[in-house]
Amino acid sequence: MQANRVTLITLGVADLAVSKAFYAALGWVLEEATDDVAFYDIGGAKFGLYSLGKMAEDLDLSIDDLGCGASNLSQNYPTEAEVDAAYDLALSAGAKPVKKPAAIFWGGYSGAFADPDGHVWEVACNPFWPLNDEGHIA
Structure with missing residues (x-):
């Protein structure tokens, strides 16, 4: 079995209802949910939102010990205009701006x-990673 794969990405959230509403405003389609967790299909893998308390309980950690490692999630788009539109949509849904889209040193736009x-979510146009019709890296 291939080791370098991800089948589930789960984010711990303080208020599941607020997070579900935010992702719905971005156009995400909920697949299934309980009082403590929500799952979204992301094409061969799952994306989850999990209440911090239940996540800590499942992992046998305190909420303070869950950590918040330095990472970001990314969505790539075929054009700079689509990056701008995704960024603007996120802000209108209540996201906090981190970095306004602009040309980046490696030759893309993000x-x-x-x-x-x-x-943190990055929205980017990467000319070195073309996308297929489903939006996956070709």
Whole structure:
């Protein structure tokens, strides 16, 4: 079995209802949910939002010990205009601006915002990674 793969990305959230509303405003389609967790299909993998208390309980940690490692999630778009539109949509949904989209040193175009819990999302146009019709890296 291939080791370098991800089948589930789960973000710990302080208020699941607020986070579900934020991602719905971005156009994310909820697949299933309980009182403590929400799952979204992301094409061969899952994306989850999990209440911090239940996440800590499941991992046998305190909420303070969950940590917030330096990371960001990224969505690539085929054009700079689509990057701008995704960034503007996130801000209108309540995201905190992190970095306004602009040309970047490596030859692409990107910006960043934070969701209600501070999870950083990058929106980018990467000319070196063309996308297929489903939006996956070709």
